[in-house]
Amino acid sequence: MSEKQIQTALGDVAARTLSNATKTVPMLSTISPRWLVHLLNWVPVEAGIYRVNKAKDPNAIVVDCSSKDERELPATFVDYEEWGREYVLNAVNTVVDVHTRVSDLYSSPHNQIKEQLRLTIETVKERQESELINNKEYGLLHNISDNQKVKSRSGFPTPDDLDELLTKVWKEPAFFLAHPKAIAAFGRECTRRGVPPPTVSLFGSQFLTWRGLPLIPTDKLNVVNGKTNILLIRTGESRQGVVGLYQPNLPGQQSMGLSVRFMGINHKAIASYLVSLYCSLAVLTDDAIAVLENVDVGNYYEYK
Numbered sequence: 001m002s003e004k005q006i007q008t009a010l011g012d013v014a015a016r017t018l019s020n021a022t023k024t025v026p027m028l029s030t031i032s033p034r035w036l037v038h039l040l041n042w043v044p045v046e047a048g049i050y051r052v053n054k055a056k057d058p059n060a061i062v063v064d065c066s067s068k069d070e071r072e073l074p075a076t077f078v079d080y081e082e083w084g085r086e087y088v089l090n091a092v093n094t095v096v097d098v099h100t101r102v103s104d105l106y107s108s109p110h111n112q113i114k115e116q117l118r119l120t121i122e123t124v125k126e127r128q129e130s131e132l133i134n135n136k137e138y139g140l141l142h143n144i145s146d147n148q149k150v151k152s153r154s155g156f157p158t159p160d161d162l163d164e165l166l167t168k169v170w171k172e173p174a175f176f177l178a179h180p181k182a183i184a185a186f187g188r189e190c191t192r193r194g195v196p197p198p199t200v201s202l203f204g205s206q207f208l209t210w211r212g213l214p215l216i217p218t219d220k221l222n223v224v225n226g227k228t229n230i231l232l233i234r235t236g237e238s239r240q241g242v243v244g245l246y247q248p249n250l251p252g253q254q255s256m257g258l259s260v261r262f263m264g265i266n267h268k269a270i271a272s273y274l275v276s277l278y279c280s281l282a283v284l285t286d287d288a289i290a291v292l293e294n295v296d297v298g299n300y301y302e303y304k
């Protein structure tokens with residue numbers, strides 16, 4: 001046999017010159033399901049400001065159970081706080097630049113402008129969820145009263161700890177919110193105690209539950225030095241819970257509170273698009289949210 005084999009059929013490399021590859025749209029590993037945004041009740045804020053009004057002293061409201069005698073009925077009234085807390089919508093903005101030469105020549109099979117905007121919008125929405133949790137003004141973690149904060153007895157997220165959270169948010173709680181590592185750590189603690197948590201199907205996905213409430217994962221609850229927080233939330237304006245706030249009827253609106261507007265083409269033939277998302281969050285009453293603080297997610301057991 002000769003050192004170089006004689007080719008008897010068309011080879012792969014040459015054949016590919018006549019073939020087209022099936023191309024995916026660009027993938028972005030930072031995209032997450034953003035379950036928190038889906039599970040919140042959203043309230044439109046027409047003028048960009050949302051005011052939460054409360055009663056000044058609920059214990060001052062006097063009522064009586066009717067008796068068979070002619071005793072005088074109590075007189076009462078409900079006093080309001082003179083000025084409730086106002087929430088101003090926060091903006092997440094960016095400008096997407098696309099050279100017209102690129103969008104004109106290289107938009108088949110996938111439109112370059114569409115994909116640039118899609119990936120940018122996904123990133124803006126990821127930032128939105130992070131701000132809903134971590135923003136120092138309106139974020140969930142920064143609007144929890146001291147009497148709604150729970151410390152883990154063992155340092156690990158146990159069933160007893162989540163039961164303690166339920167005593168804090170016992171009026172129609174909706175869901176737990178935790179980092180995936182915290183949910184896994186809680187699952188290990190349940191398995192060790194012989195009480196593996198059941199699952200429930202939501203949005204076509206499976207979630208662990210505790211006492212019938214789903215544990216919703218998010219990577220926006222940070223893990224720092226192996227420790228993180230677990231939240232329990234009640235949602236809805238009618239339930240005096242947590243509500244999301246958004247600006248409706250925006251010019252160029254693409255989805256709730258999100259708009260895309262064409263800004264023009266400059267002298268370098270670069271087209272610019274403004275992407276804006278306006279949102280905020282309000283905790284209507286103190287007992288609408290509670291937190292299990294600084295739980296260790298690095299504890300493992302050896303089963304024999």
